[in-house]
Amino acid sequence: MSEETYDWVRLLQENRDDVLARWTEIVRGSLAGRMSATESSHDLREVLDALLAGQGSTDVRSPSYDGLRSLLAELSRTRARQGFTPTETAVSVFALKEAVLGLLQASGDLRGYRAFADLSGLVDELGLFMVETYSATRETVIAEQAESLLELSTPVVKLWDGIVALPLVGTLDSARTQVVMEALLQALVDTGSEHAIIDITGVAAVDTQVAQHLLKTVQAARLLGAECIISGIRPQIAQTVVALGIEFGDIQTKANLSDAMLLALRRSGLDVVKSGRGRG
Amino acid sequence: MTSSTTEPTTYAVAADADVVRVRQAVRDLAVQAKFSLVDQTKLVTATSELARNTLVYGGGGEALVALLDKAGRPGIEIWFRDEGPGIPDLDLALTDGWTSGGGMGLGLSGAKRLVDEFEVDTAPDRGTRVRIVKWRR
Ligand SMILES: Nc1ncnc2c1ncn2[C@@H]1O[C@H](COP(=O)(O)OP(=O)(O)OP(=O)(O)O)[C@@H](O)[C@H]1O
Numbered sequence: 213m214s215e216e217t218y219d220w221v222r223l224l225q226e227n228r229d230d231v232l233a234r235w236t237e238i239v240r241g242s243l244a245g246r247m248s249a250t251e252s253s254h255d256l257r258e259v260l261d262a263l264l265a266g267q268g269s270t271d272v273r274s275p276s277y278d279g280l281r282s283l284l285a286e287l288s289r290t291r292a293r294q295g296f297t298p299t300e301t302a303v304s305v306f307a308l309k310e311a312v313l314g315l316l317q318a319s320g321d322l323r324g325y326r327a328f329a330d331l332s333g334l335v336d337e338l339g340l341f342m343v344e345t346y347s348a349t350r351e352t353v354i355a356e357q358a359e360s361l362l363e364l365s366t367p368v369v370k371l372w373d374g375i376v377a378l379p380l381v382g383t384l385d386s387a388r389t390q391v392v393m394e395a396l397l398q399a400l401v402d403t404g405s406e407h408a409i410i411d412i413t414g415v416a417a418v419d420t421q422v423a424q425h426l427l428k429t430v431q432a433a434r435l436l437g438a439e440c441i442i443s444g445i446r447p448q449i450a451q452t453v454v455a456l457g458i459e460f461g462d463i464q465t466k467a468n469l470s471d472a473m474l475l476a477l478r479r480s481g482l483d484v485v486k487s488g489r490g491r492g
Numbered sequence: 493m494t495s496s497t498t499e500p501t502t503y504a505v506a507a508d509a510d511v512v513r514v515r516q517a518v519r520d521l522a523v524q525a526k527f528s529l530v531d532q533t534k535l536v537t538a539t540s541e542l543a544r545n546t547l548v549y550g551g552g553g554e555a556l557v558a559l560l561d562k563a564g565r566p567g568i569e570i571w572f573r574d575e576g577p578g579i580p581d582l583d584l585a586l587t588d589g590w591t592s593g594g595g596m597g598l599g600l601s602g603a604k605r606l607v608d609e610f611e612v613d614t615a616p617d618r619g620t621r622v623r624i625v626k627w628r629r
């Protein structure tokens with residue numbers, strides 16, 4: 213234990229209720245009604261108790277602050293998910309300094325300033341810790357949103373009775389390719405279609421991984437009794453695929469979606485003919 | 493003959509998303525260096541293959557991307573390096589269709605065909621380094 217007769221732990225212990233009241237007031241003001249008074253005062257009381265449990269250590273990572281760190285991490289994650297800014301998040305601990313300063317000014321207690329300086333450094337570290345946790349959580353939130361976008365961006369469209377199409381767009385990474393291919397197989401089952409067109413006009417590059425996913429999908433579709441046509445292979449993709457040594461075997465490919473559509477129609481026993489009524 | 497190299501930019505290759513990021517950076521540079529669409533696509537695809545090998549077999553590593561200039565002709569140089577197990581038999585690994593995993597076994601040999609310069613330095617205790625260069629036509 214510290215030899216200091218008057219450290220910040222004692223300062224906070226002796227003025228616990230006063231500090232808590234001031235602290236809650238400042239935090240509540242900064243969050244402008246987005247947090248109820250009881251909610252924040254409950255949180256802050258827990259934080260204060262966990263801070264005092266550290267017995268004056270100034271090392272944020274010390275085991276005596278395990279409880280404090282998990283409380284602050286939880287608080288930061290909640291704020292991040294609720295859409296608060298990093299400042300609004302870290303203010304919860306930074307405001308403790310303002311509360312204690314206010315208290316010292318009111319009481320004119322000079323001994324307290326030395327103790328305050330020690331506390332101040334620790335609080336800064338805690339604030340940074342909250343910001344770190346906050347950012348990590350925001351990144352997770354963004355990743356989750358990206359993942360759901362991924363699912364949204366895999367529209368399997370029904371072109372005709374028994375014909376579905378999957379237009380692939382953008383960069384196909386492993387996760388996305390997996391998702392779109394599964395969506396196609398599911399659509400084949402759901403619609404009972406026997407023809408699928410995978411259009412890759414919008415795909416930037418086809419590497420072995422994408423090709424392998426394509427080939428596996430075509431094989432799986434065959435097991436479901438459906439034939440796939442790959443359309444929209446642009447010249448630069450064709451050259452690259454050939455140089456890589458990828459062979460599409462007996463899989464039908466067409467330059468564009470409309471040719472593929474025509475082939476699928478023919479395979480279904482339909483044909484497109486001019487009506488004679490149109491302009492010659 | 494003048495030749496110069498810009499400071500390479502280093503990209504971590506530690507996750508699937510990193511492979512996409514490196515690929516995107518290489519694409520941007522190839523566009524900037526006025527590569528043809530075919531050459532852009534070839535280089536990006538080779539990058540995709542090698543970055544994924546770094547990730548999957550090398551256990552992750554990094555990619556260094558630099559713009560070269562040889563007598564006014566721009567080129568793009570990329571280093572892939574990892575400290576993984578290395579490739580025990582490079583000739584075998586460069587054989588079309590040979591894979592130790594569940595791949596097509598075309599990444600390494602295919603990438604070699606897609607670029608102008610291709611070098612592999614690999615050993616069990618040093619991991620794997622692959623260097624590729626593609627010049628603007
Ligand atoms: N960085 C690396 N570290 C260790 N082994 C590697 C590395 N890169 C490639 N290899 C080995 O070389 C083999 C061939 O690689 P290649 O990229 O040609 O095929 P693949 O990755 O198995 O399949 P794909 O065709 O999908 O790329 C791999 O299966 C692996 O055993």
Ligand SMILES: [Mg+2]
Nearest residue numbers: 545595599600
């Ligand atoms: Mg590979």
